[in-house]
Amino acid sequence: MNFSNQSRIAMVAVTSAVLALPAFADQTPPFKGPDQAFIEAAAAIGLTGENWDTPEFIASAMPHVYKFSHSYTLRKGDYVREIPTRETLLDLDSVMVEDFDGPMSARDFLMNRMQNHNAVIIRNGELVHEHYGNGLNEFSTHLDMSVSKSFTAMAAAIAVGKGALSWEDAAIDYVPELAGTAFESATVQEVSDMRTAVVLAAGTAEKYWDTRLSEAQGYYGQEKSAAYPGGTMDFFPLITERQDYAMGEKYDYQDVNSELLGLIVDRATGSSFTTILEQDLLQKAGVAAEAHFMSDKHGLAMGSTGMNMATKDLARVGLLFLNEGQNENGEQVLPKDFVENLWEGNDAVRSAWLKGKESALSDGFYKDQFRILDVGGYRILAMVGVNGQMCVMNRETNSVIALNGAYPMAETPRFAAMQFHQFVPAVLDAISGE
Numbered sequence: 001m002n003f004s005n006q007s008r009i010a011m012v013a014v015t016s017a018v019l020a021l022p023a024f025a026d027q028t029p030p031f032k033g034p035d036q037a038f039i040e041a042a043a044a045i046g047l048t049g050e051n052w053d054t055p056e057f058i059a060s061a062m063p064h065v066y067k068f069s070h071s072y073t074l075r076k077g078d079y080v081r082e083i084p085t086r087e088t089l090l091d092l093d094s095v096m097v098e099d100f101d102g103p104m105s106a107r108d109f110l111m112n113r114m115q116n117h118n119a120v121i122i123r124n125g126e127l128v129h130e131h132y133g134n135g136l137n138e139f140s141t142h143l144d145m146s147v148s149k150s151f152t153a154m155a156a157a158i159a160v161g162k163g164a165l166s167w168e169d170a171a172i173d174y175v176p177e178l179a180g181t182a183f184e185s186a187t188v189q190e191v192s193d194m195r196t197a198v199v200l201a202a203g204t205a206e207k208y209w210d211t212r213l214s215e216a217q218g219y220y221g222q223e224k225s226a227a228y229p230g231g232t233m234d235f236f237p238l239i240t241e242r243q244d245y246a247m248g249e250k251y252d253y254q255d256v257n258s259e260l261l262g263l264i265v266d267r268a269t270g271s272s273f274t275t276i277l278e279q280d281l282l283q284k285a286g287v288a289a290e291a292h293f294m295s296d297k298h299g300l301a302m303g304s305t306g307m308n309m310a311t312k313d314l315a316r317v318g319l320l321f322l323n324e325g326q327n328e329n330g331e332q333v334l335p336k337d338f339v340e341n342l343w344e345g346n347d348a349v350r351s352a353w354l355k356g357k358e359s360a361l362s363d364g365f366y367k368d369q370f371r372i373l374d375v376g377g378y379r380i381l382a383m384v385g386v387n388g389q390m391c392v393m394n395r396e397t398n399s400v401i402a403l404n405g406a407y408p409m410a411e412t413p414r415f416a417a418m419q420f421h422q423f424v425p426a427v428l429d430a431i432s433g434e
Helices: 005-013 015-019 022-027 035-042 106-112 147-161 188-192 211-217 255-269 274-284 309-322 337-345 349-352 413-432
Strands: 070-074 096-099 100-106 116-123 127-131 141-143 291-295 307-312 361-366 370-374 378-385 389-394 397-407
Touching: 070 096, 070 274, 096 106, 096 413, 100 106, 106 413, 116 309, 116 413, 147 255, 147 274, 147 307, 147 309, 147 337, 147 378, 147 389, 188 255, 188 307, 211 255, 211 309, 255 274, 255 397, 274 291, 274 309, 307 309, 309 337, 309 378, 309 389, 309 397, 337 370, 337 378, 349 361, 378 413, 397 413
Parallel strands: none
Antiparallel strands: 070 291, 096 100, 116 127, 116 397, 141 307, 291 307, 361 370, 370 378, 378 389, 389 397
């Protein structure tokens, strides 16, 4: 069913009423508050909602971060995509990675220098490597950090495919509260591509986002969110300045865009975008375990960093991008044009990339909360999160590499180089040479 632009805009005015209807409430994934029993147990070792991402505690916290906040439980469906194990596995001990002090095995490099917990590597639909550490297994959840942004965009793409909104619509059509803010003239597409170049308050050390957002969301526990009775909605009006670029001209990676994109989907569909993630994405991709998506206290999911899921399930989602958005049964899970447009890009996102700091990382572009990078002779499509979270797809080798870890610093050139210029090309070289 397709909605006209007039109908979509009209939906905004009735969103609050729609969200209150029992029919929508029944479809929404279960919503729960912080896990007080876990919080008490964590406090015994000094781990709290405020300090969980510090170097001392991040490895212990990564499987459990959603328990500090409100969250949605994304239930698995009856269909589970089986991934057969290839007869001959990829031996990471024999794959060599060049580092500044000489070569070492990919396993050693991954586990020790990248501080990896879990890795799943799939080629031609077959499992060629998997390992799980830090007390985890193939069904254990792990915080995916900004990999979550890609999931928010996938929810938006599915909503667009259903006719609930359009990429070219003005964001303010769905969120009238943007009047007077720096987002007032932005389109949904510019928000999704992070081409708004708004000015944020300076973050703290190692954090590139506005810390007021984290406080409003309850991302670091509930105490600081008390100053924001409206939760995340209290944050958006604070962003009133833009950089000296025309709207859409520059790529600037900022979490607030992902949060706004999630809100737009909520308003356009009349339900939390986690409903789409559960029913239209994860269950159709064939995940094997339930996931958890963090939220503020009012149910607005954390579009920039909320996903907690199993690494193998992350790889299952990655497989969709090697098959034009279809699952193994031929069902179109993600719109075909969305997937193809990610791989191909356009002049606008390429030009915007060159104006941003990440252009020093590699040739490529950023589109719809995904990075497309040319590294080591390969073009990769990447969902990326700090501290070692990523899902990389490569068409030439028909492969997916999914990683979760706990590197102790949030954003460093050293780690970006280790991920994209050292580990990923070494694995793809090994796969392509088989």
